[in-house]
Amino acid sequence: MKLSATPGIGWIDLAWAHHGFVDHFAIYASDSPFVQGELVEKTVYTRFRHANLGPRSRTFYYRVVTVDAAGNRSRPSPMLRASSLTSVTVSGQPVAVIGEFDRTSRGLALAPNGYQQYTARFPNGPDYPASDWPYLHPGPADKWAGSKPHSFRFRFTLPVVRDLVLAVWLIDTHATIPGVLSLSCNDTSFAEVPLERGATKGSTVGEGPSLRPSIVEVAVPASALRHGANMITFTKASGSWHAYDAVGVFTPA
Numbered sequence: 001m002k003l004s005a006t007p008g009i010g011w012i013d014l015a016w017a018h019h020g021f022v023d024h025f026a027i028y029a030s031d032s033p034f035v036q037g038e039l040v041e042k043t044v045y046t047r048f049r050h051a052n053l054g055p056r057s058r059t060f061y062y063r064v065v066t067v068d069a070a071g072n073r074s075r076p077s078p079m080l081r082a083s084s085l086t087s088v089t090v091s092g093q094p095v096a097v098i099g100e101f102d103r104t105s106r107g108l109a110l111a112p113n114g115y116q117q118y119t120a121r122f123p124n125g126p127d128y129p130a131s132d133w134p135y136l137h138p139g140p141a142d143k144w145a146g147s148k149p150h151s152f153r154f155r156f157t158l159p160v161v162r163d164l165v166l167a168v169w170l171i172d173t174h175a176t177i178p179g180v181l182s183l184s185c186n187d188t189s190f191a192e193v194p195l196e197r198g199a200t201k202g203s204t205v206g207e208g209p210s211l212r213p214s215i216v217e218v219a220v221p222a223s224a225l226r227h228g229a230n231m232i233t234f235t236k237a238s239g240s241w242h243a244y245d246a247v248g249v250f251t252p253a
């Protein structure tokens, strides 16, 4: 059995191939190559996301054991070493930030559960920093927000034009229709980000174990930026809502 890994910020995806009967796979992760480490998952699938690893790069050594219906365990697979990626919020320098990257919606407008006031409070959409930035960004699947696309505007001043990274940390998203976040800078589109499915609680709960956070960090090319005033537009043109933790533009290390 050969393991493969795909790293992200705060997670590592493992995948493997297996033929034949199996009751489940047992996945072990260790921070040392010399010990099997702890059981992190039992699954019937041939893939596993090791999640909630935090914003700093972490390295693990993985092995997978196959368990049949009688409880017989295979020898461990060959070991695979993999490292998660480091967030630009750790490695970079902030240019402009809304909120705190702390896995809660605290400090954002209407947080943690006031989304019904969104339309009355932001009739033309948020325009930061002239307006506050609400914790919940509705999508066209949300009747309570008019069943239409919604755009949020984030303005900031740039003293020197260079490549930046936009960090969008979410505390949660809708569980079945998370939708796509369309990002443009000064009217240049630079990313279409399919959001990860969440746990749905983030519309009414600002923090805690019932949420499923996710991290989006995308490059903003210097060609889309200007000296002085800039504006990044966040548009949700498909799916339902997502709930913010914090947003910021950073100079990468």
Ligand SMILES: [Ca+2]
Binding pocket: 099, 100, 101, 102, 103, 104, 105, 106, 244, 245, 246
């Ligand atoms: Ca936060």
